[in-house]
Amino acid sequence: MKIKKWDIIIISLFVLISFIPAAVFAFQEQRQTSGLYAEIKVQGEVFQTVKLTGHTGREEIRIETKLGVNIVEVVDEKIGMYEADCPDQICYSPEFVSKPGETIVCLPHRVVVEVKGEAPDKDGTDIIAYGGEIHDHE
Template sequence: MEWLKTHRNDAILIAALMLLGGALAVFLYATRQDGGYVSVQMDGQTVMELPLSEDTQVLLGEDGHTNTLVIRNGTAQVVEADCPDQICVRQGAVQYEGESIVCLPHKLVVSVEGGQGSGIDANTG
């Protein structure tokens, strides 16, 4: 019964591929955790760098020009701002490298930098 053997091998191959795909997805998800730190830029200049591992709250800017940035549980979020569009507040929390919160009226950019293990590479060369 040669056909039976062939079909069984196919089933094993498909199962193996599914398992591999699942493992890859878990791996990609796991490596996307910890974003490292957030870089705060105002008017094109980096004014602050805050680690995502430490919960904190900072008030950025001056009167009539402020954004309240909260770092909690490894995520960064602008919880309050006095800009007219409130886009930065509505954007919600960011936590992965490459994600950012932008407040155009205040020329504020909060971006997640340096994921886990990439700090060394960024400083060499």
């Protein structure tokens, strides 16, 4: 039995075609994870991930636990706490966040909203809030 020119061409073609699904899935995964997204955690567990880059319009995310109710709002490419029935209401400041590393925390309900992404903050400044005061740390 002799291997012919067309046998090699056909086998090579099938080998190349077999890599197409892997390339498509890798491209889709890269597209979904690029840009900014917000990770909403409730009691330390990821509740939902929301893509911010390219988001348009308004979307509400309702979080109900035995500790209370929070409503997170996504407006265009920003995310913020729209409503919370916690007693201290500190989670309303800052209103909306959109830069990687910025967070909104509702301590009584154990809800954390954190913006994540590939592009770090351009000035390299971390903002940490303690009891309503804002302190810059380099």
